[in-house]
Amino acid sequence: MSMQLFTLGLSRLVPLLFAVSLVLIVGRLAYDRLRRRHARAARGAFALILLAGGAAMAPYGWRAATLVSAEYAFGRADWPAADRFYSSYARLAGSSRGRAGSQWGIALMNLKRYADAEAAFLASFPPARRGSFRASPKDVLSLGLCRYYTGRLDAAERTVRAVSPRVSPVRDYVLGRISDRRGDAGAAVAAFQASLAAAPCFYPALYQLVRSLREAGRETEARAALDSFCPSGARDGRAQRAALAPELEGNGIPPEREFDFVLKN
Amino acid sequence: MSSRIDVRVEDLLACTFAAVLAAFVAIRSTSSDLRLDENNWWDFSFILAPVSILVFAAALRFAWAGDATGRPSTPAAVGATIRDWLPFLVFSLAYESFRTGIWELIRVEDRDAGLLRLDRRLFGETPSILLQRFVSAGLSNAMAVFYFLHLVLPPVLAILLYRRRRRLFREFLLAVLLAGCLGSIGYIVVPATGPDVAFPNLFTVPLGGGLYDPVTRFIDAARAPRDVFPSLHVGISTLVLWYGFRRSRATGLALLPLVLGNWASTLYLRYHYLVDVFAGWLTAAVAAALAGWLLSLETRWKSRLESGEVKT
Numbered sequence: 001m002s003m004q005l006f007t008l009g010l011s012r013l014v015p016l017l018f019a020v021s022l023v024l025i026v027g028r029l030a031y032d033r034l035r036r037r038h039a040r041a042a043r044g045a046f047a048l049i050l051l052a053g054g055a056a057m058a059p060y061g062w063r064a065a066t067l068v069s070a071e072y073a074f075g076r077a078d079w080p081a082a083d084r085f086y087s088s089y090a091r092l093a094g095s096s097r098g099r100a101g102s103q104w105g106i107a108l109m110n111l112k113r114y115a116d117a118e119a120a121f122l123a124s125f126p127p128a129r130r131g132s133f134r135a136s137p138k139d140v141l142s143l144g145l146c147r148y149y150t151g152r153l154d155a156a157e158r159t160v161r162a163v164s165p166r167v168s169p170v171r172d173y174v175l176g177r178i179s180d181r182r183g184d185a186g187a188a189v190a191a192f193q194a195s196l197a198a199a200p201c202f203y204p205a206l207y208q209l210v211r212s213l214r215e216a217g218r219e220t221e222a223r224a225a226l227d228s229f230c231p232s233g234a235r236d237g238r239a240q241r242a243a244l245a246p247e248l249e250g251n252g253i254p255p256e257r258e259f260d261f262v263l264k265n
Numbered sequence: 266m267s268s269r270i271d272v273r274v275e276d277l278l279a280c281t282f283a284a285v286l287a288a289f290v291a292i293r294s295t296s297s298d299l300r301l302d303e304n305n306w307w308d309f310s311f312i313l314a315p316v317s318i319l320v321f322a323a324a325l326r327f328a329w330a331g332d333a334t335g336r337p338s339t340p341a342a343v344g345a346t347i348r349d350w351l352p353f354l355v356f357s358l359a360y361e362s363f364r365t366g367i368w369e370l371i372r373v374e375d376r377d378a379g380l381l382r383l384d385r386r387l388f389g390e391t392p393s394i395l396l397q398r399f400v401s402a403g404l405s406n407a408m409a410v411f412y413f414l415h416l417v418l419p420p421v422l423a424i425l426l427y428r429r430r431r432r433l434f435r436e437f438l439l440a441v442l443l444a445g446c447l448g449s450i451g452y453i454v455v456p457a458t459g460p461d462v463a464f465p466n467l468f469t470v471p472l473g474g475g476l477y478d479p480v481t482r483f484i485d486a487a488r489a490p491r492d493v494f495p496s497l498h499v500g501i502s503t504l505v506l507w508y509g510f511r512r513s514r515a516t517g518l519a520l521l522p523l524v525l526g527n528w529a530s531t532l533y534l535r536y537h538y539l540v541d542v543f544a545g546w547l548t549a550a551v552a553a554a555l556a557g558w559l560l561s562l563e564t565r566w567k568s569r570l571e572s573g574e575v576k577t
Contacts, residue, residue, distance in 0.1 A: 004479065004482075004483055007307045007310070007483065008307070010311070010314055011307050011309075012308050013310075013314075014310045014313045014314055014317045015317075017317035017318065017320070017321040018317050018320060018321075020321060020324070021317075021320045021323070021324035021325075021343070022324075024324040024325060024327065024328040025324050025327060025328070025343070027328060028328040028330075029326050080307075166465075180535075190294035195461075195503045264482075
């Protein structure tokens with residue numbers, strides 16, 4: 001059982017225990033009060049309070065169970081189930097702000113439902129002052145990815161640029177792809193190089209960089225990029241190169257290819 | 266009569282601290298929004314779990330007990346339980362208050378560079394960098410678990426003490442609260458993010474592992490920003506060890522490897538500089554000494570009041 005799942009369950013159990021305690025105490029106090037006058041009424045009142053308390057807590061319990069199930073499915077990378085449970089959770093008036101919404105967005109990205117994922121990410125951002133939102137850099141980057149994959153390049157660029165390049169090499173990679181799709185090869189190459197500078201073993205950036213350079217007839221630079229990819233000493237460098245280099249072997253222009261990214265939060 | 270003067274030192278301290286915090290929240294919320302999210306609640310739930318179990322057990326006994334005659338008042342017992350654990354809750358509140366950017370009140374910049382410099386001057390290098398040569402998936406997993414124990418050990422020891430050693434329980438929780446107060450002052454005066462966040466370029470060997478990834482993801486999500494100097498991880502676990510040994514030699518010995526692992530993990534996982542660790546030990550020593558002194562002061566004060574009342 002994952003740490004998140006355990007903690008999530010515990011965090012829902014604690015208020016439930018307090019609520020059940022309150023119901024038990026109120027029920028018994030009512031019972032003690034009525035017992036001397038009418039024993040049967042006292043038992044009835046006790047049972048009624050317990051039932052009413054149970055009924056009042058049921059939606060909370062059901063919602064909590066749904067969220068824990070969603071977290072469990074998410075932890076097992078069972079994206080259809082995670083989507084199903086997170087959407088049930090939202091229907092049961094569970095808050096999509098914060099972690100739940102962000103996880104739902106990730107599940108939807110894994111299902112390649114980028115428009116829905118964008119909505120889930122937006123719903124997960126708690127509002128701040130003056131119409132702005134608070135969000136983690138990775139969630140903003142994920143939002144940018146959703147916009148990029150749905151073809152909204154201007155919106156994607158604005159969103160991705162709001163994130164620091166230190167957050168992930170995907171940031172510069174996406175900016176490179178946006179420039180690429182706009183036909184600005186120079187900007188694309190610079191962005192792919194920036195992405196590789198941040199993460200020397202980031203294969204998608206190398207792929208697009210080599211493709212862009214070869215399209216522009218800059219074979220020497222393409223070869224240099226291949227040679228400097230994932231230098232030995234970096235983790236798994238040799239294995240990475242052996243596994244990935246064949247795709248870029250020779251002098252031909254590699255085919256246009258889209259890599260799908262889902263960022264973990 | 267004595268019930269009228271049954272005010273505890275931790276009540277005063279907790280209420281004062283909570284009042285200061287409430288005032289801060291009121292002032293701060295006029296200039297920026299405050300937010301507590303799911304992850305904040307996770308921290309709280311660990312601390313609240315023992316209280317909720319104790320309250321639930323009391324409620325269960327009350328609901329299905331026999332005749333009401335001569336039975337102690339359960340609502341009062343529940344209130345007393347919550348009051349007993351209040352210092353823990355206030356400590357948690359203090360920690361969570363750092364999510365509001367409380368350190369920005371005095372507008373100091375992050376002090377990571379100074380802490381790193383201090384480590385290098387005193388010890389030659391900050392240990393997180395030196396420890397890179399030992400990095401392996403197994404060790405990273407073990408260290409992540411040790412690091413996580415800071416959420417587990419204090420409530421576990423507290424509940425052990427609560428059953429039989431109520432006075433020691435009070436002293437332990439008071440020391441935790443005092444360490445929280447001292448730690449908060451440190452966080453405000455010396456805000457820092459730790460070597461991993463402040464100087465990622467210094468590390469060439471990445472940390473990773475099957476347990477490491479989910480555990481640190483959780484820790485990072487629940488962690489308050491700028492909680493570096495002093496290391497309350499070290500401070501609180503030192504208190505756990507100290508009061509564990511005071512409970513019994515066996516408890517102390519059982520806790521010793523876990524606490525040692527906890528200390529090592531703060532450096533291995535790159536959350537702290539070595540000066541933070543020393544500051545954590547100092548915080549624990551001051552907190553434990555103050556807690557003992559304040560409780561003996563309370564005892565003397567109460568006995569003087571009671572003897573005064575008896576004379577009149």
